[in-house]
Amino acid sequence: MKILVVEDESDLRDAIVSNLIGQGYICEFAEDYRQAEDKLLLYEYALVVLDIQLPGGSGFDLLRWLKKEMNNTGVLILSAFDSLDHKINGLDRGADDYLTKPFHLSELNSRINAIIRRRIYVGSSTLIFNEIELNHEYRSVTINREPVPLTKKEYDLLNYFMINKKRVLTKESIAEHLCGDDIDLANNFDFIYTHIKNLRQKITKHGGEDYIKTVYGMGYKMTDR
Amino acid sequence: MKILVVEDESDLRDAIVSNLIGQGYICEFAEDYRQAEDKLLLYEYALVVLDIQLPGGSGFDLLRWLKKEMNNTGVLILSAFDSLDHKINGLDRGADDYLTKPFHLSELNSRINAIIRRRIYVGSSTLIFNEIELNHEYRSVTINREPVPLTKKEYDLLNYFMINKKRVLTKESIAEHLCGDDIDLANNFDFIYTHIKNLRQKITKHGGEDYIKTVYGMGYKMTDR
């Protein structure tokens, strides 16, 4: 799951990109219309953060093209104008959200997370990763069709990995996801180590492969190879 | 702590109001812009549930006025339009949440609870009930100035009682408050008995009076007499 940031002002762009990477997203950027188009043709992105005023063309045009070519990509529009007209224009053309500059990065984050969460939960309630299946409706997990008893925290952890497969998840973001509002940011997140260990043990014990790879210094990701 | 429901469709309004009263809230309503304004000038409400399309004026206007005049009141917007623009418009102007009709009452409940919980934690961070003091900033509780070690669930439970002193709280609403979204509605709520017992024991053991009165067949309330 990748995010493309299309923004010509380098300071803002760098801030957004490094912030998103810090959040555990895989993040690329484009500086103008042409670059953005090229990248969008080459890779699949879950979300495009799109500035409206771009060298080489209007962000609205890119949005229209994007929505025609690939409608599985979310779009968050950035604009220097707090014009209702612009806003409606953008949202009518299929953007998922609209943010006026200047904004706080935290605001951007929460909107990005909201878009991605919305896109993820659409579709079926069953997540499948090779022999592992997770069914939200029954809150059940099976490996090779055999049920695996998981505690709530383990279930949530596995779910988080399966939603974000191939993406690196930091201890911090995992803790935030597992504990919701109850998280104590002053504390350390070492208890995640234990949950990871327990989940891995239960998966392998029930005949599953350990797809949870450690990314040293970063976090973990669930992946095949 | 009172909630004002501003909604002109009488069926929906009645449903919301009786539902909220059932939840233990003190609840009033207004049918149009003018009535809403009058009530808001007269009484203090913790939360306004606000329909956007109102006879006599737009809910957005009321929201803007409300946020200018009294910014200690939470606002949850109801709208028949699932328009992102509306949503952003509302949230930008200071609403705390936004719900599109039609919705389940349970959805409304959990959002209302969330807003109220959030608002409670803002503001003055110390709650006092005779010899018992609860300080959010340090997540600490003292009885006669002596610290009392409480677990998170006990702390949240005591907090819930102190926020709602003299009001009867049902097992169900307590469970919902303690467990947030994690609540399993199919289950029974007997574990509340244990938390009540443990909290009472800790309070009396540390020299506090047991203000948590059992209301047979109803629930519990925290009160002096």
Next chain:
DNA sequence: CTTCAACAACGAGAATTTTCATTAAATGAA
């Protein structure tokens, strides 16, 4: 005043979550 049924209190223990101390592994610098 009894009896009954629903509700609440309680203790004990099971399950889960979290902490902690120790060991192992990975990385970058010397």
Next chain:
DNA sequence: TTCATTTAATGAAAATTCTCGTTGTTGAAG
């Protein structure tokens, strides 16, 4: 490479939360 440092894994135990069976209470009906 080796060393030092940071990061991760692990087992064990502490703390917390939840379940369950038993006992006690309450209020309504007879």
